[in-house]
Amino acid sequence: MPPDTSRAPVKTPDSPPESAEHLGAQILTRLRERVLNWDYPPGHHLGEVALCAEFSASRIPVREALRALAEQGLVKKVPNQGCFVIQPDVIETQDLYDMRLALELFVVEMLASSKPPPPEWLDEQRAFWEPWLQVKADAVIDRDMLVDHDTEFHLGLAEVLGNESILGALRNINERLRFVRLAAITNPHRIQETAGEHLSVLDALTRSDAEAARRSLRQNIHHSRNKVEIAISRALMAAHDRRRSGKATASPAA
Numbered sequence: 001m002p003p004d005t006s007r008a009p010v011k012t013p014d015s016p017p018e019s020a021e022h023l024g025a026q027i028l029t030r031l032r033e034r035v036l037n038w039d040y041p042p043g044h045h046l047g048e049v050a051l052c053a054e055f056s057a058s059r060i061p062v063r064e065a066l067r068a069l070a071e072q073g074l075v076k077k078v079p080n081q082g083c084f085v086i087q088p089d090v091i092e093t094q095d096l097y098d099m100r101l102a103l104e105l106f107v108v109e110m111l112a113s114s115k116p117p118p119p120e121w122l123d124e125q126r127a128f129w130e131p132w133l134q135v136k137a138d139a140v141i142d143r144d145m146l147v148d149h150d151t152e153f154h155l156g157l158a159e160v161l162g163n164e165s166i167l168g169a170l171r172n173i174n175e176r177l178r179f180v181r182l183a184a185i186t187n188p189h190r191i192q193e194t195a196g197e198h199l200s201v202l203d204a205l206t207r208s209d210a211e212a213a214r215r216s217l218r219q220n221i222h223h224s225r226n227k228v229e230i231a232i233s234r235a236l237m238a239a240h241d242r243r244r245s246g247k248a249t250a251s252p253a254a
Contacts, residue, residue: 024061027051028068035074035085038179041239042087046075088176090229097180097225100173103166104221105214107157108201112210117160122202125153132195135188146191147181153198177224183231184224194220 031051034040046069051062066083069075075083088096111117128149135141151174158167185191197220204213 024064028065038235180231
């Protein structure tokens with residue numbers, strides 16, 4: 001589906017004036033969501049004129065948003081040409097998974113050996129995932145909702161540990177990998193497997209069994225990692241289809 005412009009700020013004659021800083025932050029948020037969701041294919045040109053028209057903004061907030069995207073590694077600024085979207089390829093995405101796995105294995109080892117999650121957090125996670133063990137084969141699946149809960153499960157482990165550097169790194173990695181996780185949760189059987197793996201991690205942490213927690217976590221993350229090539233292929237086709245149909249916003253105008 002085309003990039004969502006429903007939340008783009010729109011000016012009317014009665015609208016109060018907005019600061020360039022505030023408008024720039026809004027534009028940055030929308031463009032960042034689009035890049036991370038693969039609404040734009042790799043190399044897509046984000047033109048200032050088109051963005052100014054879409055967001056009813058001057059060049060100042062648009063340039064600030066593009067500068068921030070470049071600092072975050074989401075676009076590449078080319079002198080005298082503009083900004084071009086950067087998307088990870090297969091190797092780069094697999095590298096992100098390897099980094100995520102290393103960080104999360106450390107997290108569960110530390111939790112199992114010295115800082116177990118609070119019982120209320122464990123109970124909350126079990127209450128959500130246990131019913132999914134019985135999901136029916138013809139069930140209608142809200143993949144976005146499940147990916148959100150899956151992300152919350154993994155980030156929740158890092159939050160319990162309390163290491164802000166690890167948590168920040170995992171948040172950034174997870175944002176880049178969301179499109180793969182959507183491709184990995186494709187059917188009720190895989191959801192059952194995911195639920196079982198999560199519950200196995202929780203049980204191992206309850207028993208302070210670091211090795212079992214690491215084993216279940218590794219299995220869970222490897223399932224998604226094995227979908228990287230399929231996810232990128234699907235994302236590329238969808239992004240290019242939107243571009244060919246003319247539905248993608250921010251056309252390549254300079």
